[in-house]
Amino acid sequence: MAAPPLTEPETAAPVTPELEQASIKAEARRGFLIALPSFVYLILLFVLPLVLVFIYSFATRDATGQTVLEGWNLDSYRRLLSTEVLQIFLRSLLLAVATTAICLTLAYPFAYYIATRSPRVRNLLLILVMIPFWSNFLVRTYAWRVLLGSEGPLSQLSELVGGEPFRLLFTIPAVLIGLVYGFLPFMVLPLYAALERMDWRLVEAARDLYADGWTAFRKVTLPLSMPGVVAGSILVFIPSLGAYVTPALLGGARTVLMGDYIVSQFLAARNWPFGSALSFAVMFVMLLATIFYFRAGARTL
Amino acid sequence: MADPAVELADVTKRFGDEVVAVNGIDLTIEDGEFFSLLGPSGCGKTTTLRMIAGFEFPTEGSIRIHGAEMGLKPPNQRPVNTVFQSYALFPHMSVAENVAFGLNMKKVEKSEVQLRVSRVLDQVQLSKRADARPSQLSGGMQQRVALARALVNEPEVLLLDEPLGALDLKLRQAMQVELKDLQGRVGITFIYVTHDQEEALTMSDRIGVMNEGSLLQVGRSEEIYEHPTSMFVADFIGDINLLDVTLNGSGSARLSSGAEIAVAGGTVGSEGSVTLALRPERLELYDLDEEIPAEHNRVRVRVSRRMYYGDVHFYDVDAGIGTEIEVKEENRPGVELYEVGDEAYLVWSPEAANLVTS
Numbered sequence: 001m002a003a004p005p006l007t008e009p010e011t012a013a014p015v016t017p018e019l020e021q022a023s024i025k026a027e028a029r030r031g032f033l034i035a036l037p038s039f040v041y042l043i044l045l046f047v048l049p050l051v052l053v054f055i056y057s058f059a060t061r062d063a064t065g066q067t068v069l070e071g072w073n074l075d076s077y078r079r080l081l082s083t084e085v086l087q088i089f090l091r092s093l094l095l096a097v098a099t100t101a102i103c104l105t106l107a108y109p110f111a112y113y114i115a116t117r118s119p120r121v122r123n124l125l126l127i128l129v130m131i132p133f134w135s136n137f138l139v140r141t142y143a144w145r146v147l148l149g150s151e152g153p154l155s156q157l158s159e160l161v162g163g164e165p166f167r168l169l170f171t172i173p174a175v176l177i178g179l180v181y182g183f184l185p186f187m188v189l190p191l192y193a194a195l196e197r198m199d200w201r202l203v204e205a206a207r208d209l210y211a212d213g214w215t216a217f218r219k220v221t222l223p224l225s226m227p228g229v230v231a232g233s234i235l236v237f238i239p240s241l242g243a244y245v246t247p248a249l250l251g252g253a254r255t256v257l258m259g260d261y262i263v264s265q266f267l268a269a270r271n272w273p274f275g276s277a278l279s280f281a282v283m284f285v286m287l288l289a290t291i292f293y294f295r296a297g298a299r300t301l
Numbered sequence: 302m303a304d305p306a307v308e309l310a311d312v313t314k315r316f317g318d319e320v321v322a323v324n325g326i327d328l329t330i331e332d333g334e335f336f337s338l339l340g341p342s343g344c345g346k347t348t349t350l351r352m353i354a355g356f357e358f359p360t361e362g363s364i365r366i367h368g369a370e371m372g373l374k375p376p377n378q379r380p381v382n383t384v385f386q387s388y389a390l391f392p393h394m395s396v397a398e399n400v401a402f403g404l405n406m407k408k409v410e411k412s413e414v415q416l417r418v419s420r421v422l423d424q425v426q427l428s429k430r431a432d433a434r435p436s437q438l439s440g441g442m443q444q445r446v447a448l449a450r451a452l453v454n455e456p457e458v459l460l461l462d463e464p465l466g467a468l469d470l471k472l473r474q475a476m477q478v479e480l481k482d483l484q485g486r487v488g489i490t491f492i493y494v495t496h497d498q499e500e501a502l503t504m505s506d507r508i509g510v511m512n513e514g515s516l517l518q519v520g521r522s523e524e525i526y527e528h529p530t531s532m533f534v535a536d537f538i539g540d541i542n543l544l545d546v547t548l549n550g551s552g553s554a555r556l557s558s559g560a561e562i563a564v565a566g567g568t569v570g571s572e573g574s575v576t577l578a579l580r581p582e583r584l585e586l587y588d589l590d591e592e593i594p595a596e597h598n599r600v601r602v603r604v605s606r607r608m609y610y611g612d613v614h615f616y617d618v619d620a621g622i623g624t625e626i627e628v629k630e631e632n633r634p635g636v637e638l639y640e641v642g643d644e645a646y647l648v649w650s651p652e653a654a655n656l657v658t659s
Binding site for chain 2: 199201202204205206207208209210211212213215219220223224
């Protein structure tokens with residue numbers, strides 16, 4: 001008598017619809033297992049805290065300022081509509097829009113330049129774009145404090161040519177400069193990726209069909225690089241809107257922006273419910289902006 | 302008389318110091334002609350076309366279109382349009398928008414643009430797909446859009462860069478006929494770049510054969526096929542047997558086996574080694590006891606291989622000259638098949654052979 005097989009035999013029987021279904025299901029199960037670690041990670045460390053913040057935004061504070069998880073109400077959300085909050089929010093929004101616009105204007109020609117170089121030069125330039133990431137963002141922002149300060153090289157240069165010493169530090173323009181500096185690579189890289197994929201024969205075709213260089217760019221290159229414009233804009237706009245480090249270091253005490261305002265609610269003011277509501281409001285605006293951008297991007301394609 | 306459509310005078314294109322892509326080409330293409338540039342990849346035919354279109358500029362030389370010097374004019378200022386090998390259709394525009402692009406660039410009136418676009422789409426049988434995106438069309442349809450997009454501008458010269466290369470055989474053959482018909486109807490000069498010798502032979506009024514940057518021979522299809530002037534042209538176009546022979550100064554020559562054969566055309570007085578080019582279909586096999594037409598060469602051979610293709614059959618025969626000779630016979634009624642090992646006479650008329658040098 002033959003020994004029983006140790007493992008299930010490979011099914012070499014003719015396939016039936018049931019067997020085929022079973023194999024499709026097994027395949028789906030394997031895919032889920034592969035993704036499981038990241039699911040667990042994201043649920044524990046991202047979704048759960050977010051739910052907590054959401055719950056806190058409806059909580060109340062006792063006399064000592066301690067948050068108590070009862071007496072659920074919408075007070076924090078009502079306060080979002082106060083003039084103070086709306087002003088801060090508008091200021092942050094304008095700054096984020098300006099940062100995105102300036103980054104786009106600076107990054108597009110640069111990305112175009114990189115994408116049209118030979119592969120060797122291309123890689124070198126891409127490394128140059130990424131080099132700033134090798135040093136800490138905080139350190140680099142401190143460097144801007146030196147650069148922009150009244151004793152800094154820019155100010156000295158202005159004096160040297162007979163101008164006034166200037167004080168750019170702790171102003172909105174200083175924050176704008178810092179944000180553009182910090183987020184420029186996030187604009188360059190997606191634009192480069194879009195332009196690098198570009199089929200330049202299409203531009204030749206446009207030139208062949210009587211378009212001059214600029215028109216060919218407007219009618220062909222720009223619309224086809226729109227996915228890069230959308231991706232880059234989202235990558236710059238969203239962190240700009242909630243930026244904390246740059247406004248805190250370059251903006252000084254007088255220029256309150258959304259990021260530092262939220263932080264101050266959690267720390268100095270100890271008003272966690274209001275801080276939570278603010279966080280959710282910002283997230284909501286970001287979501288709207290993202291949807292708007294993707295729609296706009298999809299339309300041009 | 303009108304100026305020729307395109308004149309190239311001593312056109313050379315170098316890339317860097319090393320690469321000579323096109324080497325001193327002189328070429329005149331007449332108005333209304335279907336002219337093909339034929340050659341293997343890397344022979345400079347596409348570079349030549351791109352120089353006419355204005356995507357590349359010659360390092361030296363002159364390109365004229367209907368008498369006007371092109372110099373360093375950009376593509377948009379030249380009276381030519383191109384059908385690209387990859388079609389290069391704008392993926393973000395509909396078929397109609399693609400076709401209208403050139404007219405819109407030329408600021409043609411909107412109503413006329415519409416009229417001409419719908420007329421040309423009708424011509425290429427794509428009226429129903431005017432609103433589709435190129436990616437929704439089959440390869441053959443995309444190819445017709447590319448053609449329509451160029452033709453709608455009524456260019457003086459249409460440049461086609463291997464336009465049928467991406468299509469499968471059946472479609473390619475159908476499009477060959479369609480293109481040729483179309484060219485006849487619109488009367489525009491076509492310059493057609495291809496590496497497919499059959500395509501060039503069937504479609505062209507004249508063919509220019511290129512290799513390694515040089516234009517080797519220009520002529521009508523039958524001239525190029527029947528009377529190649531160089532070894533390269535003989536070998537590149539169609540099947541051919543190239544036999545080393547020694548001329549003996551009296552109008553005949555000797556094969557390396559020692560057999561003597563007659564050769565046609567002013568060879569009396571010339572001596573030395575040359576190459577004899579013989580098309581397989583110009584060769585016939587005769588039984589050893591069969592009567593052979595007068596004035597024909599005959600060489601005794603042994604059949605070493607036979608391939609049956611249905612409409613034709615090929616034999617490789619051994620004439621004792623080191624290489625085998627290919628013979629192509631049509632499958633006509635009454636033609637008897639030889640078996641491998643059979644002995645026979647290889648027979649051809651001296652006029653059917655060409656002497657080629659280098």
